[in-house]
Amino acid sequence: MAQYVIGDIQGCLAEFQNLLTILDFNPGTDTLWLTGDLVNRGPQSLATLRLIKQHDGCMQTILGNHDLHLLALHYGYGKLKRADTISDILNAPDRKELIDWLCQQPLYRQQKDYVLVHAGIWPEWTCAQAQLLAQEVETVLQHKPTHFFAHMYGNQPVRWNKHLSGDERLRFITNCFTRMRAITDYDALDFDYKGTLDDMPAHCLPWFKAPNRRNIDKTILFGHWSALGLYEADNVVCVDTGALWGGSLTAFNLGDRSVVQTPSETKLKFENFTHKK
Numbered sequence: 001m002a003q004y005v006i007g008d009i010q011g012c013l014a015e016f017q018n019l020l021t022i023l024d025f026n027p028g029t030d031t032l033w034l035t036g037d038l039v040n041r042g043p044q045s046l047a048t049l050r051l052i053k054q055h056d057g058c059m060q061t062i063l064g065n066h067d068l069h070l071l072a073l074h075y076g077y078g079k080l081k082r083a084d085t086i087s088d089i090l091n092a093p094d095r096k097e098l099i100d101w102l103c104q105q106p107l108y109r110q111q112k113d114y115v116l117v118h119a120g121i122w123p124e125w126t127c128a129q130a131q132l133l134a135q136e137v138e139t140v141l142q143h144k145p146t147h148f149f150a151h152m153y154g155n156q157p158v159r160w161n162k163h164l165s166g167d168e169r170l171r172f173i174t175n176c177f178t179r180m181r182a183i184t185d186y187d188a189l190d191f192d193y194k195g196t197l198d199d200m201p202a203h204c205l206p207w208f209k210a211p212n213r214r215n216i217d218k219t220i221l222f223g224h225w226s227a228l229g230l231y232e233a234d235n236v237v238c239v240d241t242g243a244l245w246g247g248s249l250t251a252f253n254l255g256d257r258s259v260v261q262t263p264s265e266t267k268l269k270f271e272n273f274t275h276k277k
């Protein structure tokens with residue numbers, strides 16, 4: 001009856017399957033929370049998405065920025081980039097079923113003392129408020145997807161104001177849940193910084209260290225920030241350890257807070273190569 005949270009898979013199916021084997025994952029009794037970004041940049045986005053959809057009772061996800069990018073492309077918005085590896089999904093015979101299922105996934109999950117989001121929660125929002133704001137976006141995404149994706153891309157506005165309305169409000173909420181890492185000058189979203197905590201410029205702070213942070217009554221589980229890596233402090237746990245970038249895929253056990261990791265296939269191939277040399 002174990003429950004784990006697993007970081008951004010991004011099409012790294014081999015690492016995901018290795019991790020399930022090490023955990024001795026039992027779909028009948030165990031559950032997974034996935035931090036989103038199931039697809040893109042990695043080698044097996046289509047097979048990963050199919051596997052998770054097939055097990056959606058025991059593998060529960062939320063949406064990350066790369067999942068939203070895939071959905072936007074399906075609805076005719078955004079541009080396929082050179083590094084994207086999601087064309088196989090867009091060309092798949094079961095494209096519609098996969099997209100319809102993905103579009104129904106939330107931005108926020110909560111259970112007992114844990115909350116799951118892809119990137120973070122805006123510091124001034126309590127968990128209860130964040131849950132309602134996520135639902136505002138989910139409602140539009142599920143019922144008016146074409147409208148939602150027509151207005152999703154963009155970095156503005158960078159500050160929260162409860163009077164924000166319409167597409168600007170939806171964009172700000174979506175950007176917090178799926179793209180935020182650092183904030184600048186205590187109250188503005190920063191979209192540039194992706195590096196480590198040690199190298200963060202003086203005018204930036206990670207969202208979870210903001211002095212005005214109000215979502216500290218629960219432990220917030222998130223991914224999205226591979227340079228942060230496994231981070232467990234400040235009432236947050238980051239489990240994105242860069243499976244895609246030669247790091248590892250991480251599972252964090254919500255019962256005893258133990259950690260299991262499996263190295264990325266890229267790293268294994270490199271080590272075998274240098275070993276043979």
Ligand SMILES: Nc1ncnc2c1ncn2[C@@H]1O[C@H](COP(=O)(O)OP(=O)(O)O)[C@@H](O)[C@H]1O
Pocket residue numbers: 065066068069078152153154155175194224
């Ligand atoms: N609101 C948005 N504005 C801009 N890009 C977005 C937005 N939502 C999703 N995306 C997608 O997020 C991805 C951003 O990639 P990148 O900046 O490299 O982030 P990451 O570090 O998560 O890979 C792109 O695929 C982009 O299309």
